[in-house]
Amino acid sequence: MHRTLSVASSPVRDLLALTSRPEVISFAGGLPAPELFDLDGLRTAYETALQDRSVLQYAPTEGNPALRELVSSRLTGRGLPTPDVLITTGSQQALSLVATALLQPGAVVAVEEPTYLAALQCFQMAGARIAPVAGDADGLDPDSLRSVVATHQPSLLYLVPTFANPTGRTLSAARRAEVAALAAERDFWIVEDDPYGELRYRGSAVAPLASISDRTVYLGSFSKIGAPGMRLGWLRAPADLLRTLVIVKQATDLHTSTVDQAAAALYLTHNDLDAHVARLCVEYGARRDAMIAALPATVPDGTTWSDPDGGMFVWLRLPGSADSAVLLKEALRHDVAFVPGAPFFATTPDHATFRMSFTTNTPAEIAEGMSRLAEVLR
């Protein structure tokens, strides 16, 4: 019998199945709030797109030219000069194209620990070895990175530098400069995954790594600022690498849905996405505040948590030898859910950690969910 691939399913996606009972208030998923989708604007965009039968035909692998231009202009306007992008089937696909193009079996990928689960899955599937880099409230620690690079010579460093999943932390500007310098000096790629960067509720933007390092592949997504169901992401990379990635995408799915791309291009042309994002930030900011405000009365003394300036997540650590996976079972009996932290660690899991998302529930639902959680945790 020939060997088939051995891979594990995402514990978060498996968990989401358990938390889908309507009576559960779930802080588990990393889902945008559906009531905030611009359904009318998007419906009109699809309607307009489907006036033209060419949206039903095969299309270029690179993506819809108007959409590429709109996304590039938007990135340029936000301080990241962008001549072109490759449109991908969500930014998860961008990650998997990058893994295919840049990782030979046995290659090493450095990641901030803890990090985005599906990225770990993707790198493991490419046959890569994961080298974890330590971090703190200011994000990944450059000294730890320096030592990992010296020991393991990674092919690439993967990180979510702004409002990270799962920690909510942001890498400081000073540390970004150190990371960029190290990438140039030690010749590794930086993969800057930035699905949350526009969801900032306080403070001011930190320039993306891609704007200070030409060794950077920058991944963006429509999922958190538009709608994830459309599966639209984009990838910005140096021209040579971008060409390779187009070819990898060709073999992977030929191209992303012509219909969804045309609708997105029309939506961006006829709607003010900045204004929509501003509305999201007001609402999500209030939800963030509601969760942070309720935490002291919810968790036991000695619990620590991140205090994110944006994004979707708060990351917590219970005192002592608590096991959040065990507590989750109890929480589900109280109709409330979170994600245990262990799966976000590539190597040695910290079982006392867990992740809570504040975006999917209203402040009132958050208050109710937190009071249910208090019964479990305190």
Add this chain to the structure above:
Amino acid sequence: MHRTLSVASSPVRDLLALTSRPEVISFAGGLPAPELFDLDGLRTAYETALQDRSVLQYAPTEGNPALRELVSSRLTGRGLPTPDVLITTGSQQALSLVATALLQPGAVVAVEEPTYLAALQCFQMAGARIAPVAGDADGLDPDSLRSVVATHQPSLLYLVPTFANPTGRTLSAARRAEVAALAAERDFWIVEDDPYGELRYRGSAVAPLASISDRTVYLGSFSKIGAPGMRLGWLRAPADLLRTLVIVKQATDLHTSTVDQAAAALYLTHNDLDAHVARLCVEYGARRDAMIAALPATVPDGTTWSDPDGGMFVWLRLPGSADSAVLLKEALRHDVAFVPGAPFFATTPDHATFRMSFTTNTPAEIAEGMSRLAEVLR
């Protein structure tokens, strides 16, 4: 410098760029006829889907449950009992998931030669070695397969058994039985790629390999019977392998567009796809006949060609030492195009071969294109 992947772009997709001048009558692409898309039916389906904001949200990796059920029933109704399918981002993605799940680097893939270009690309990207199997008018030759299996122990056999790309040939029922028996005996997977099977213009259906071999992964697509722009395919596999493929897809793009899937499910519920396919067959059958009828006056004496019962392609071989790539340049000067055959060969190309698609042009356009081509070839 770490090594990046070395892969070649598809010569067919590169060629399509050259043939997009409006004055060119192109027989090059494998494109369905846009004027035959059911634009009204699909527009209504999208409009209905977008009444519900859940189509904008993340969704299960396996696919829209209603769509899975509809596709499974349709396959079952066509003689292939199907408990479940995985919905993919076009059947090209299905192929790439199968390659990821089943091929270790250095694995061998047996393919009928010539075969579908993007399949070769996909297997090469997975680090596989290609072992070509000879064929004739009845499709792949089981004796050649037997010898390839004995010598190379392939992990899988890839083929388009019905109306193959590029040859238009169909594997006979007797040969299918031999292939199935050999797969059981020598323990390799069969990947049965069937995007064209429903486009039959004469004769009667041959049972799919998947219906006689449980070592078969069956790939289907909405691209040729519905609309390729929606990027919807499906994959039927034994339950264990299907579970693995779901996990691979999770790491690859999380899931296929929720919007496109919901629209397809509504379309299949409220429209008669069989009737639509019957209309396509009448029209494409007439186009096939127009091309075949024009061939004797178009090509030089001694040219041979396939006489397909369905699908989209006629495969030709010029006499002597003709080079179809050279002739294509001349053809483009006469505003007509085809695809040279060489890239469809995994190993030793036959430069005298070329592929012509009859689906994209009306019988009148075909007549005009063939008379332009006659000036080049005769």
